[in-house]
Amino acid sequence: MNFARHQISATAPVLIFDTRFDPDCRIFTTCTQAGFAVYSTYPLKLLRKREITGGTLAFAVPLHTSSLIFLVGGGRSPRYSPNKVVFWDDAQGKEAAELEFRERVRGLACRRGWLAVALRRRVVVFKLNTSITRFNEWDTCDNTRGLLALATGTHSTLMAIPGRQTGHVQLVHLPPCTPPQPIGPPLSLPPRPPPPAPTKHPVAIIAAHATALTTLSVPASGQYLATTSARGTLIRIWDSITGKLIRELRRGSDKAEIYGVAFRPDEREVCAWSDKGTVHVFSLVAGSGGSNRQSTFSPLTTYIPLPKYFDSEWSYAQYRIPTQSAHISLTAPPPKAPTADIVDEEKCVIGWIQAPSDELGGPDKPTEMEYQLVALTYTGGWYRLAMPPSTVTTVPSDPGSPRVSSPPPHIRALSQHRPRSSSGSSVTGRLDKGKGRERDREKEGKERRECILKEFRRYGRWDGWG
Structure with a gap:
């Protein structure tokens, strides 16, 4: 039968x-x-x-x-x-x-009193008050994705849009964002003063990638800019005032479509997610809760011209979104291994978000937020996802002094020296083997970073x- x-x-x-x-x-x-x-x-x-x-x-x-x-x-x-x-x-x-x-x-972005509309080859900005007023417009390259990012924090001014050339980002500074209207009784603390004006004119164009942009993201303050390209392997973090590249973070080595990048509210970490179904979390500063992983060969990059792959920063935490196929097939194939790259x-x-940590508060110790x-x-x-236990950072009462529950994980030192093989293998062959060992260690340490x-x-x- x-x-x-x-x-x-x-x-x-x-x-x-x-x-x-x-x-x-x-x-x-x-x-x-x-x-x-x-x-x-x-x-x-x-x-x-x-x-x-x-x-x-x-x-x-x-x-x-x-x-x-x-x-x-x-x-x-x-x-x-x-x-x-x-x-x-x-x-x-x-x-x-x-x-x-x-x-x-193609796309929309808004902040208090402002609306930006992305069309195929231009971005139009409107000021919202008792009436709708057209503020200005800027030409872009072919922007079928409707890429557009607005800084929404108090006194922030940055708007990031695609430039006229592929892979370029245009930085526009709008009038400062007004603070939100307080709800309830007036606050006892004085309002936050505006940040000091930059000492020199902010950069207007950043040549971010050689291929087409896929995402543009800025934090609430507008101090940084995150970009990704059609290749989908790197997330680049830029200083929006000087235009300098601050960090280059690696999602993976294979091609993917990155759907988005989000800065943590205190701008100490960033997360990225793609069509691979995996969320990657990166640290932007030391002591933010986790330390980005690096290759054991990274200390050699200052002495030997190794491929850029070995000098990359990888996520310190990640999570794979489960497949939500709610069905049972009588002839379904065997399930894939947990480490398989499901596309x-x-x-x-x-x-x-900010949510209560696992530590219970008491009469003298309120529940900490993380x-x-x-x-x-x-x-x-x-x-709702929490960071691995060894990398959790609580939200302090004083934003300027974050507390870390435990020290960041130590980056492994360079492995011991091995004698040269008598077969005379090339450096390229050794690097290929090293790359394979890196992938093996990636699988072994995955559970500790989930x-x-x-x-x-x-x-x-x-x-x-x-």
Whole structure:
């Protein structure tokens, strides 16, 4: 008797067109066939939902935690024309205004009082007040991804957009961002003063990569810039004032599509995620909680012209998003090994939050907070991730003096000298073997660097919406 292949599905997959955090990662929006919804990031809670008939949305961008949300139509049957940006006032539950262009809107970014719209070959900025005023526009190269990044912190000015040449980034400084309006009684502390003006004129163009850009990211302060290219192996961190390359971080050695990069709120760490389904966490400063891994051959790079691979900085922590295929196949192939490089992982979005640590507080010791990650998958998965125990950094009461629970892991010293082989093997052959040993050590130490899954929940259909 021959049995055909059958699949037993527990639940129908959730179709999410887009999901994204607000600039502070306090809330996030998601678009489905039913409309859009707004959630509290942590703890996960559905705040409000809007069912929209007559079409679907490409994305919904929240303006911080205000009631204003920018909607763009998309999909096979768009609710709004894809060349329009609709201003949705969620407090009143209706459309407040709209912007119309002669071409499809590729991307959006916003901050208090400002909206930037990315088109195919230009970026247009609008000032939002009692009325909508066109501020300025800048030409870019072919920007089909709609790349655009805005610094949203108080007094920050930076906007990063693609330059006119492939792989270049154009840095634009807008008027300073205004502080948020306080809620409740006035604060006893004085407002934070604006940062000192730069001693020289900020750089305007950065030649970041030789190939096309895939992501642009800036922290709230706008002090740094993170870029990735179509190759998908490196994340480069730049100083936005001087234009100098600060760090070059390696995601991997094989080609991948990096979906995004996010700075930790205190700008001491950065995380990146790609179509490999793996989240990588890197340290930007010493003592931030973890130490980036480096090859055992890296000390030789100052004496021997070794390939750049051996001088790379690798992530000190990572996490692989599980595949959410909720079905059983009678003829399914055997499961892959935990160390296999699975390429059919889910698309996701990552954001930083502050959550209580495992240490319990008492009457004299309040519960400490630590930086954690929240991953949102496009199939409705919500993951809260903590750093490995030896690298957890608590959030101090004084932002200028972070406390580390334990010292950073020690980078392994160069292995002992081995006598030269009588076969006269070339240096290239030895480096190839060294590269293989590096990969073996990568597999052995993976468990010690795994982020810890603290909480998993569903959003979308499982919270009664849809």
